[in-house]
Amino acid sequence: MSTKPHNSPTEESVASANFIVTAVTEDVEAGQNGGAVHTRFPPEPNGYLHIGHAKAMWLNYTLAQRFGGKFNLRFDDTNPAKEDEEFVDAIQADAQWLGCDWEERLCFASDYFETLYGYAQELIRAGLAYVCDLSPEDTQEYRGTGSKSGRNSPFRERSIEENLDLFARMRAGEFADGSRTLKAKIDMAAANMYLRDPVMYRILRAHHHRTGDEWCIYPTYDFTHGQSDAIEGITHSCCSLEFEIHRPLYEWYLQHLPVPSQPRQIEFARLNLTYTVLSKRKLIKLVEGGHVSGWDDPRMLSLCGLRRRGYTPEAIHTFLDQVGVAKFNSTVDMVQLENALRNDLNQRAERRMAVLHPLKVVITNFPENHTEELTAINNPEDANAGTRTIPLTREIYIERNDFRMEAPRKYFRLAPGREVRLRYGYCITCTEVVTDPESGEVSELRCTYDPQTGGGQTPDGRKVKGIIHWVSATASHTAEVRLYDHLFAVPFPEKNEPGTEEAGLTFLDRLNPNSLEVLATCKLEPSLATAQPGECFQFERLGYFCVDSVDSSPGQPVFNRSVSLRDAWARIEKQRKQ
């Protein structure tokens, strides 16, 4: 038998230790909960999951994994007015896609309504809860403020019998919505507002997506969460910072109720990213305002949006592990997310050639009606990916910005009289530029090729530094490609400090007008015509592109740019401009 406890950190745990791991390790070593670790992710089914939720979910999931423990998915469905079945399904799909496994432990707080009701009765019998007839407005008034102590409700001293009776009649539907509440009797002078006789139950006639019309009273978040944790045997309940102030109440209920276990709540800072917003309320505004095509718009940082954009679960895991967990309210640079995707896709995406802004090139000394099959490597990072052939013909397309009438310093691409190599093919030299007589725009190039330069060779040993991608003009597939950029034009779209220029501006004023560019007539390597939805490729020298799962049709794939490649030349040009 090993001397190592079965729940010590596993070998696979990749992320470095954070303050939560440290705290849990201490609990485990102290023998708390018999050394068990059991976590949960508790979304409210009132919206779609986004990258911020992914942080919370992944943190809870990997924490359990790390200690050989269990992880639950629990829907915190105590407010039927806002919740819906649609989200229950979508959240499960997203959580599964991310790779969090709750095994058979799909839980609902609504499954505990009867138990919770019993707990409430216990509290009444202990003289620690009472039915209060104060209106919502009066309740607020009686509670006082941060600097002003609250005062006791006139209903605070009702007898246990009367409270029991009234509470039963609340459940029976004898009273109007909002006319009464059940409150915990704690301390109206407490510095922590949540301890000033918090509401445990409210009367609310709304159809619940699971319990239907069985209940007309519903427990509040505070009266539900900790007890649900305890019922499920959750040992560590990790949530975001705004619940920190709730912790004394969370613990108060657990101490005063006959719950089966004593979970521990630990709070961490939620995720913030530059060039985006991550609050449910604001994301809804983007969708409802028509600023995006929906929750799964590839520019959205919802999990379904990221998935459609071409993000892999692995890239998100890497990102989340790199970002870490702390209590400091920070903002992560968006490039961190993009880079995690690049790294993942660099290893797994097959390379293809695609020309987004086509410029026709005629290779004047290449035989007409002739096709030469060239061999191309599918993925230089993966020897098992093999090779493919691509057709070279007399007429081809190259990228419009791979040609300049005048080549600036350090520009290795095509210009009049200059030579470049066609990737996997021959070197060509630009001999003639054809311009449109009306617009003056370059409409076609005429080049000659050097038949001695196949296979990367130059017979005379001359250096040809520039290598450009290309696609046969006659053997190619035309498709729509969508280029995405940040949804917002500035790193902090919510910033609006009074007294500055940005005072009064909202995130909607900072939308990036160029966040989506649709290119209808891109020229692709023929093999791409049969690409399947969800498939992802690197278009050489451009970026990673995946087949859109919504707008593609058989034989007519639409491509989304997931992320561009790093572009050293673009950086040089940008520097020169400054």
Added chain:
RNA sequence: UACCCCGUGGUGUAAUUGGCAACACAUCUGGUUUUGGUCCAGACAUUUCAGGUUCAAGUCCUGGCGGGGUAACCA
């Protein structure tokens, strides 16, 4: 305003619990390369400030400054 929490490079996190500030990303320099990709090498910090304890402080104590959260019959 009251109460609670938090301050480590440009950014996000580490630091064996008091012992040479580490890792990733970004940026800048070079090198390799049939992708200006990848990869490789190098550069980049008086740990918010001021005191104090100590042989020794990012870490402990006191005060200041700065940031965030809460004040729903939402979660």
